Amino acid sequence: MNILDKIIADKHKELLLKKLVVPVSQLENSALFKRETISLANALRESKSGIIAEHKRRSPSKSIINQSLNIEDVARGYEHAGVSGISVLTDGKYFGGSLDDLLYARAAVKMPILRKEFIIDEYQLLEAKAHGADVILLIAAVLEREQIKQLSEFAKNLGLDVLLEVHNEEELKKSIMPSLDMLGVNNRNLKTFEVSTQISKDLSEKIPDDFVKVSESGISSVEAIKELKQYGYEGFLIGENFMKTNNPGENAKKFIEELSS
């Protein structure tokens, strides 16, 4: 079983328990559930940096990245740096994240927040809304077209933006539909962990112009972003490169200054 299959098998088990402990009515009655969301797609279209900076403690490919920071400080640092949005990993077992991380990040900043999770069920979209997210991620590698349609339409009805992630042409072809806002190309093959921005370049012209193009993972240089911009990318998801330092916000600030110089 590859890592992605393991993560999804665990999500199914986790969801069974969660649904018993926190009923849908509790999520729908939370104060944040009524909050008006902020569009990441709009922020990316308007923004100069286009950086979506991620809070990432550890990962299956890199093990521990940074476990010693306070998420509110990280989120505020990113906002101060001029990022266009913040990504918060909420998976506990593989990434060391939680829904509380989402709440703390929401309390700290006013900008769009992506719930970075392995979404397979509408319940997780209700959780995202109830914990202050503005955007959700759907991963084409683990969803059928019908599931992508059902989940993305459900998310749109909740006022959430949808970022659909692909890693090859087949996933892209099966996924294109009007209920998506952003199409993300993951430069990391989630089955082998190989990373190359070449896949973003190769798929760029196959992504219809109606979607904001996002290049995800393995980005560590300003030059890589300048190059990807030539291929029409407006969003750049960066985790490890910022999180491996003691001050991710300061690091993101220098990165963005260099990008705009």
Ligand SMILES: O=C(O)c1ccccc1NCC(=O)[C@H](O)[C@H](O)COP(=O)(O)O
């Ligand atoms: O990062 C991993 O090792 C990983 C493994 C399996 C599934 C997902 C994984 N990462 C999630 C992400 O998509 C990244 O955290 C995100 O794109 C940022 O990537 P990076 O800038 O390379 O930290």
